[in-house]
Amino acid sequence: MQMMNCDLIAPHYWWIERLGMGRTLERRRRWFLPDLGNARNALVLGDGDGRFLRELLRRNSVVRADYVDLSSRMLELARRRAGAERVNYTRADALTVELPRDEYDLIATHFFFDCFDASELDFLFARIAGAAKPGAKWVVSEFRVPTVPARLLVSGLYLFFRITTGLKARRLVDHRPLLRAHGFGMISVNEARGGLVVSELWERGSL
Numbered sequence: 001m002q003m004m005n006c007d008l009i010a011p012h013y014w015w016i017e018r019l020g021m022g023r024t025l026e027r028r029r030r031w032f033l034p035d036l037g038n039a040r041n042a043l044v045l046g047d048g049d050g051r052f053l054r055e056l057l058r059r060n061s062v063v064r065a066d067y068v069d070l071s072s073r074m075l076e077l078a079r080r081r082a083g084a085e086r087v088n089y090t091r092a093d094a095l096t097v098e099l100p101r102d103e104y105d106l107i108a109t110h111f112f113f114d115c116f117d118a119s120e121l122d123f124l125f126a127r128i129a130g131a132a133k134p135g136a137k138w139v140v141s142e143f144r145v146p147t148v149p150a151r152l153l154v155s156g157l158y159l160f161f162r163i164t165t166g167l168k169a170r171r172l173v174d175h176r177p178l179l180r181a182h183g184f185g186m187i188s189v190n191e192a193r194g195g196l197v198v199s200e201l202w203e204r205g206s207l
Helices: 010-021 024-030 051-059 072-082 118-131 148-165 176-181
Strands: 041-045 064-069 087-091 104-110 132-143 184-192 197-204
Touching: 024 051, 024 104, 024 132, 024 184, 024 197, 041 051, 051 064, 051 072, 051 104, 064 072, 072 087, 118 132, 118 176, 176 184
Parallel strands: 041 064, 041 104, 064 087, 104 132
Antiparallel strands: 132 197, 184 197
């Protein structure tokens, strides 16, 4: 099953996000950037128009990134924003893209897990764990549903993306138990909007 394809909304994604959430999601993506200065090889999945990627490259002068997205329009926006000097852009489904073994010391996924159901996330995490080095950092930004209003808002977002992108997932999966099951431990977390959105920093244990 393919993840959602954002080609239709790619040119408008920035202002849709800003209209709905202000700068909250932008801050979530950037929250742990000061902790990523030692990264050398990064896997960036579903970063959309490349705002996180641009900041990562700007703050870390040696990191190289493999950037994967299913949307060709998002890839082009990311390329324009972040450049191609230290980035390999790949149009592919994260569930099927070929990943090298023990390659990455940084994984980045921002508002990406909500594209998958539980079985797909488990499969995805297993693949990424195989591509991550021991001690690799994984920076995550994601929604949570701690309250009824939050649940209603997230349900509305799912409906919007189902209509505009063909999203198949129907509800938000708690990714934390799955990440732990694949050898990652959370080392820091920061919440915003009453816990509706979070930034998390995870680390892969030694095998």
